[in-house]
Amino acid sequence: MFDTHNGRMPGEFLSLWRDYLVDIWQTLNSAKAEGLDFATVRDRFSFDNKFSYLTKSGLDADLLKQNQQNNLRFVWYKINDTQSAAQVLRQIMLDSKIKKAVEKFQAMKSVPEDKFYFDEAEFNQLGYQLMGQNKVKEAIEIFKMNVEMYPESWNVYDSLGEGYMNDGQKELAIQGVRIT
Numbered sequence: 300m301f302d303t304h305n306g307r308m309p310g311e312f313l314s315l316w317r318d319y320l321v322d323i324w325q326t327l328n329s330a331k332a333e334g335l336d337f338a339t340v341r342d343r344f345s346f347d348n349k350f351s352y353l354t355k356s357g358l359d360a361d362l363l364k365q366n367q368q369n370n371l372r373f374v375w376y377k378i379n380d381t382q383s384a385a386q387v388l389r390q391i392m393l394d395s396k397i398k399k400a401v402e403k404f405q406a407m408k409s410v411p412e413d414k415f416y417f418d419e420a421e422f423n424q425l426g427y428q429l430m431g432q433n434k435v436k437e438a439i440e441i442f443k444m445n446v447e448m449y450p451e452s453w454n455v456y457d458s459l460g461e462g463y464m465n466d467g468q469k470e471l472a473i474q475g476v477r478i479t
Contacts, residue, residue, distance in 0.1 A: 385421035
């Protein structure tokens with residue numbers, strides 16, 4: 300186990316992390332060259348199948364597994380120039396109305412994972428940007444999308460509740476949020 304006292308990472312941890320980043324980049328580039336889709340990549344190169352050597356870091360294995368999924372997704376999307384769904388919806392809302400963005404969201408959910416990626420943090424950020432622009436109803440719609448995509452995340456419900464509060468819908472915020 301690495302000792303991270305004084306908020307500094309020891310050189311062994313940094314070397315292990317560097318090796319992991321090189322490994323994940325090379326592994327996913329090879330997978331792309333093989334023509335694999337993301338679902339296959341996610342299964343074949345899971346933490347347990349490929350990257351369990353990170354447990355040498357001494358960090359919590361569950362946290363490492365969760366981060367591994369995020370890292371896999373992020374690197375895969377970068378390698379494949381996959382579009383951010385939140386960015387696509389942001390542009391639609393600049394050019395059009397929230398109704399068009401909701402329609403596009405529904406359509407994007409049915410395409411392969413390699414075409415768009417849905418990131419909880421990006422959707423949350425978009426929702427808060429809209430609230431900052433006094434587009435609270437639009438923000439609520441974005442927060443609803445996030446709840447639909449990440450129903451296990453407490454944060455998406457918190458954000459939707461905040462949207463309802465800012466819209467004066469205190470009962471919805473107090474009773475608990477709903478996406479209908």
